[in-house]
Amino acid sequence: MPIDFSLTAEQRKLKADAREFAREVLRPVAERADALPDPQDAFRAMKPVYEQAAARGYTSMFLPERYGGGGASMVDFLLAIEELCAVDPGFPTVLLVNGLALMPLLRHGTEAQREKWIGRAAADVRGDFLAGWVVSERGGTANFDHPSPRAGIQLVADHDRARGEYVLHGEKHWPCNAGGWDLQGADVNLCVVRTDRAKGGKDALSAVLVERGTPGVEYAVIDKMAHRTCQNVTMTFRGVRVPAENLLAEGDGDLLVNRNFTWSAPIAGMAAVAVARAAYDFALKWAKTYTGGGSGPIIDHQAVGHLLAEVAAKIEAGRYLCWKAAHDLDACDGEAHAIGGMSKTFCGDLMQSVVFDCMRIVGVNALDRKFPMAKLFRESMVFPLYDEGNLAMQRRRTWGVMADPSFSPDTVVDGERLTFTKSMEGYGVISEVR
Incomplete structure (x- = not known):
């Protein structure tokens, strides 16, 4: 079977470099910015991090090489996104939204629009362009x-x-x-x-x-x-x-919206996986060292061990679903709408529960702000709500694709391209105007 989950040497380096950047550059600034009372001050505080991200190519890695971008695959972009979001999911959203604003030009824009705006974004190595x-x-x-x-x-x-x-x-x-x-x-x-x-x-x-x-x-x-x-x-x-x-x-603004949120779906899904991974990392270390007043670490208790095993499995399942969606988007020129929507809604909902389970393992200490769990819980609340929302547009698009006569259960398994059309829209819309 031509399925291989092994990372290439280049992908391993991308992951390692992104993890180093997240921990050494992003984390200290994000921790201070998150605590600022004024939201615009918090955003502006991230400007030095954005400048370093631009210098390293993170702000344009997903843009086509033809216009000066990094030409990275969706899978590669997800590798970087997971590392950044495991430290702070807010800042990588800035990168994601740059893509949401620019990627539609590839399908719907004129060549002049592409050269002007994608070219300008790709040429920015100082971190000014938004x-x-x-x-x-x-x-x-x-x-x-x-x-x-x-x-x-x-x-x-x-x-x-x-x-x-x-x-x-x-x-x-x-x-x-x-x-x-x-x-x-x-x-x-x-x-x-x-x-x-x-x-x-x-x-x-x-x-x-x-x-x-x-x-x-x-x-x-x-x-x-x-x-x-x-x-x-x-x-x-x-x-x-x-x-x-x-x-x-x-x-065709309706098609632009649907296709664009398909592009962002596995990115948002992987962001949710990353936050859950951060919670799991802390909970696992906690369970191996915290005794709860007993004679040994709490990981020796069956309830904790079983819950950690479930948490780990859910994170792995979410990650691979996002990789599959990203792979299909690369292979099908963005026309992987069912699996895209699935990756976002599944991970957004599931990872929220994973973070809560990790808090249960840590116990009441999870509420202490000196530990990361309180922030991770706040951040996990975002994923079912943003990027079209899990209760509405993402699921509606998946529904519309599945209702099409050309769709079958093998469509996703086989990675078949199924072009999104206007006939797939309107499912679930309350059409009565009162």
Whole structure:
């Protein structure tokens, strides 16, 4: 069978280098930043780490070599992501969102857009460039493909043909990176917008590139309980004008959203695995040394030993599922939507319970902030909620693919490419407008 889980020499070095960077560079800064009361101060505190990450190529390793990127495979990117997220999952989210903002240009953008923005991101070795992925809205976007124009995406982009511009009105809630280091905007924000006020989500959505310094955009930082080392904001658009050449995916914004979150799914899944791994690492060491007042370490107790064995198995299962999803994305040009969604939802839900089980092993001491468990528990709460959310869009996309006549249980096993189409959308949407 052509299945090999052995890492190459290059992958082992990538993993070792990423682990060293995470422990020596990321950890001390992230620990201080996480404790800062102001969320924007916490994000800005990570700038020196971002600069070193850029110098090492982590900020552009997933971008194509053709435009100056590292050309890394998805599997390679996951190896690095696991090491970074095991120390702090917030900071790698900044890298992930750069990808969410730029990768759609490969499929939906013009060559000029690709050369300008992907090339600029890849050329940044100083750690200045940021890109924002701007989709979510305050009312929620789980029904972004809703058949009614009154539901789903409500950031409207009206075409001013006389001036060759689109004019944006509305609000976005939760976009990451979008405010930039100084709250004057990321270098570019890819915004999913409604370009037709009369049609539903399968026909009316597009995307526009809003460049830093564009007048009419306001940013307000969201104060989060976790992932404090990345930035999330509310963006308000009041008569924001962008050139018509900044438009992409006209009428196909729905496909852009679905395909993009398939790309990010195993990355988010591996981030959850990494946090669980960190909790397991601490709980295992604790169990081997802590006696609980007994005559020997608690790992000698059957209940603890059995629970640790289950925890370890779940982490291994999650990791390999994410590797499989990443492998299929590489092999199928991104068209691995069922396994992608599975990897994110399975790991996001399961790893949350793994962290809690590790806390049970540590006991009441897990609540002591001098130990890492309290932070890991906070961080684990994020994974079922972000990146489309496990209760909604990620599972809906998997559902839509599975409902297609071309899908069979062998599709995932065999790694077959199954192109995502509009016919796979709309499953689970509450179509009645009241």
